Amino acid sequence: MSCVQPLLEIRDLRKIYPAPRGKAGVVRAVDGVSFSVRSGECFGLLGPNGAGKSTTLEIAEGILSATSGEVLYKGAARGPGFREEVGVQFQNTELPLYLSVRETLEFFSNLFTRRMPLAELIALCRLDDILERDNRKISGGQKQRLLLAMALVNDPDLVFLDEPTTGLDPQARRHLWDIVQRVRARGKTVILTTHYMEEAQILCDRLVIMDHGKIIAEGTPRELLDKHCAGASVVLPGATGAAALSGLPWKAFDTGEGVEVLTEDVSATVRALLERGFDLSRMSVRSRNLEDLFLLLTGKDLRA
Amino acid sequence: MMRRILWMMRTRNREFFRDRSSLGWNLAFPLLIVAGFALIFSGRASQLIQVGIVGGPEAARPAFAELLAAKHTSFVVVDSAERGLDRVRHHRLDLLLDPGASPPRYWISESSPKGYFAEKLLLSGGGAAGSAAGLSREAVSGRDIPYVEWVFPGVLGMNLMFSALWGVGWVVVRYRKNGVLKRLRATPVSAFEFLSAQILSRILLLVGVAAFVYGTIWLIYRFECRGSLALLGFTFALGAVSMIAIGLLVASRTQSEEFANGILNFVSMPMMFLSEVWFSLESAPGWVRAAAGQLPLTHLVKASRAIMNDGAGLAQVQGHLFALALTGAFLLALASAIFKWERD
Numbered sequence: 001m002s003c004v005q006p007l008l009e010i011r012d013l014r015k016i017y018p019a020p021r022g023k024a025g026v027v028r029a030v031d032g033v034s035f036s037v038r039s040g041e042c043f044g045l046l047g048p049n050g051a052g053k054s055t056t057l058e059i060a061e062g063i064l065s066a067t068s069g070e071v072l073y074k075g076a077a078r079g080p081g082f083r084e085e086v087g088v089q090f091q092n093t094e095l096p097l098y099l100s101v102r103e104t105l106e107f108f109s110n111l112f113t114r115r116m117p118l119a120e121l122i123a124l125c126r127l128d129d130i131l132e133r134d135n136r137k138i139s140g141g142q143k144q145r146l147l148l149a150m151a152l153v154n155d156p157d158l159v160f161l162d163e164p165t166t167g168l169d170p171q172a173r174r175h176l177w178d179i180v181q182r183v184r185a186r187g188k189t190v191i192l193t194t195h196y197m198e199e200a201q202i203l204c205d206r207l208v209i210m211d212h213g214k215i216i217a218e219g220t221p222r223e224l225l226d227k228h229c230a231g232a233s234v235v236l237p238g239a240t241g242a243a244a245l246s247g248l249p250w251k252a253f254d255t256g257e258g259v260e261v262l263t264e265d266v267s268a269t270v271r272a273l274l275e276r277g278f279d280l281s282r283m284s285v286r287s288r289n290l291e292d293l294f295l296l297l298t299g300k301d302l303r304a
Numbered sequence: 305m306m307r308r309i310l311w312m313m314r315t316r317n318r319e320f321f322r323d324r325s326s327l328g329w330n331l332a333f334p335l336l337i338v339a340g341f342a343l344i345f346s347g348r349a350s351q352l353i354q355v356g357i358v359g360g361p362e363a364a365r366p367a368f369a370e371l372l373a374a375k376h377t378s379f380v381v382v383d384s385a386e387r388g389l390d391r392v393r394h395h396r397l398d399l400l401l402d403p404g405a406s407p408p409r410y411w412i413s414e415s416s417p418k419g420y421f422a423e424k425l426l427l428s429g430g431g432a433a434g435s436a437a438g439l440s441r442e443a444v445s446g447r448d449i450p451y452v453e454w455v456f457p458g459v460l461g462m463n464l465m466f467s468a469l470w471g472v473g474w475v476v477v478r479y480r481k482n483g484v485l486k487r488l489r490a491t492p493v494s495a496f497e498f499l500s501a502q503i504l505s506r507i508l509l510l511v512g513v514a515a516f517v518y519g520t521i522w523l524i525y526r527f528e529c530r531g532s533l534a535l536l537g538f539t540f541a542l543g544a545v546s547m548i549a550i551g552l553l554v555a556s557r558t559q560s561e562e563f564a565n566g567i568l569n570f571v572s573m574p575m576m577f578l579s580e581v582w583f584s585l586e587s588a589p590g591w592v593r594a595a596a597g598q599l600p601l602t603h604l605v606k607a608s609r610a611i612m613n614d615g616a617g618l619a620q621v622q623g624h625l626f627a628l629a630l631t632g633a634f635l636l637a638l639a640s641a642i643f644k645w646e647r648d
Contacts, residue, residue, distance in 0.1 A: 061490060063486065063489060063490060083490070083491060083492045084492055088487075088490035090483060090486060090487065090490070092483060093482075093483040093484070093486065093487045094482035094483050094484060096315060096319065096484060097319055097323075098318060098319045098322035098323060099315065099318065099319070103315075103318070107311055107312075107314075107315050108491065110307055110308070110311040111308050111311060111312075111488075111491040111492060111493055112491065112492060113492070150487075
């Protein structure tokens with residue numbers, strides 16, 4: 001445990017909503033979440049839709065109020081200067097209408113006292129080609145780059161990114177990862193939510209995995225994999241009937257796309273599958289990743 | 305703080321001017337309405353002599369039976385002499401007769417040519433011969449206000465109302481729904497700064513649009529504003545504040561554009577029909593007039609009409625201006641107090 005003061009600290013955060021009409025009880029969107037983010041690191045909140053990642057993030061940003069719990073920034077409650085020092089990219093935000101990309105950046109930049117020079121920001125987020133284009137006429141990837149630039153206009157110390165690459169094609173996603181890494185190289189602290197395990201593995205120094213409003217695992221991607229995912233994943237695309245493997249010492253799941261077995265002994269697993277009559281003609285074996293870890297911890301697919 | 309307000313104003317103005325359909329509508333709508341009414345009512349005044357009778361034609365029988373039988377003359381019921389006088393003054397009645405007074409009284413405007421003929425008609429009537437000498441004659445000074453000139457301040461006021469309610473109320477709800485408000489909340493912008501920028505931007509646009517429409521109508525019809533243009537501009541600015549305040553109040557918490565639309569219609573329709581934009585409420589029941597008298601659009605229309613048509617000065621319209629300022633200040637304070645960026 002480092003004795004260096006964390007940049008952001010979340011303590012026992014809860015957000016409880018009344019249950020939807022016709023249902024009893026309450027909805028615990030965030031249920032006792034605690035973590036801390038060190039200066040200069042990229043911290044990830046990984047989990048499926050509805051896990052409570054965005055709610056946690058929006059409480060940390062000061063957009064939502066918490067039902068209970070504490071958010072400390074630089075060791076104290078967030079003061080009036082907080083908004084000047086952080087940058088926020090929301091998951092779904094419309095851009096201001098009838099403005100060009102350049103005008104949008106100028107507008108948001110002038111809402112802050114501290115500002116990153118526009119030329120620097122434009123180069124960082126690779127917006128040179130579309131500067132004079134109307135906001136309504138840019139592609140999904142360009143829009144995400146602009147939204148990221150809007151989060152950086154004030155040269156923030158801490159940047160919140162809520163699912164920055166959701167809905168993007170692989171190339172646009174890689175472009176955005178590249179920009180996030182360049183932002184990090186400038187010494188910025190980044191907190192991001194994602195449900196792409198690959199994104200978390202590439203970008204995050206440390207992460208928490210969330211489900212049903214709770215943290216179910218925490219650590220560096222390597223630590224999490226070493227701790228929970230030694231071994232391999234045997235995948236049978238198109239197969240069903242994981243229940244037939246219930247007597248074995250490994251966990252087997254019907255993932256919807258096939259059967260997946262998380263095993264420490266591939267040879268024994270293959271023998272067991274053959275004995276139980278599984279067709280191995282399309283079988284593949286791979287080392288485990290965070291997605292398998294999530295499957296192991298919750299019994300469900302990360303993107304389900 | 306000022307820089308943030310100015311930049312938000314600038315952005316809102318850009319949005320307004322670049323939204324060509326909305327801009328075109330804001331400018332064309334009042335022009336079309338005024339032009340339409342000018343066309344519809346341009347011939348009416350020359351066809352008939354209009355005589356107002358306190359208590360209605362029945363009250364004038366039998367003494368004025370011949371007058372009532374005159375051709376090309378229409379008779380209008382007037383509740384009281386006081387309420388008919390303004391219409392004589394503006395030549396919207398050629399003659400006003402109070403047959404129930406003792407002696408019977410009539411009023412004409414000396415400067416009205418049709419008033420002259422109406423008087424001749426009244427005095428030459430055989431039935432009135434016996435009483436003609438006993439009639440009490442009162443001259444009213446004033447000049448002809450064509451309907452288009454009378455209706456114009458009302459149309460300007462109505463346009464200002466629609467533009468303020470939808471241009472602020474509906475737009476803020478749209479911002480809330482599409483996340484623009486949420487995005488602004490993640491910046492140092494405060495609710496006060498955001499609301500101030502919306503108000504200031506809209507006041508500038510509304511007064512600008514009103515000036516453009518006024519100029520265009522003036523170029524076409526060449527009527528004059530008998531009062532001070534500065535006072536008229538000030539009246540419109542105050543009217544804009546109170547209408548914007550209503551728009552912001554509607555928008556302070558509303559989440560749905562459809563709901564906001566319904567509420568804005570619910571607010572604007574009574575004002576459109578009860579604020580004397582199109583017709584005078586002189587003959588409406590007392591309670592309707594009392595209710596209409598509270599509406600901000602009524603104050604705006606009455607004040608601007610008094611300034612434009614009658615040359616009223618600050619002293620004559622200060623009651624209306626005070627009411628507009630009070631409504632605006634109260635509703636703005638309320639809207640700011642209950643404003644929410646978004647649902648928590």
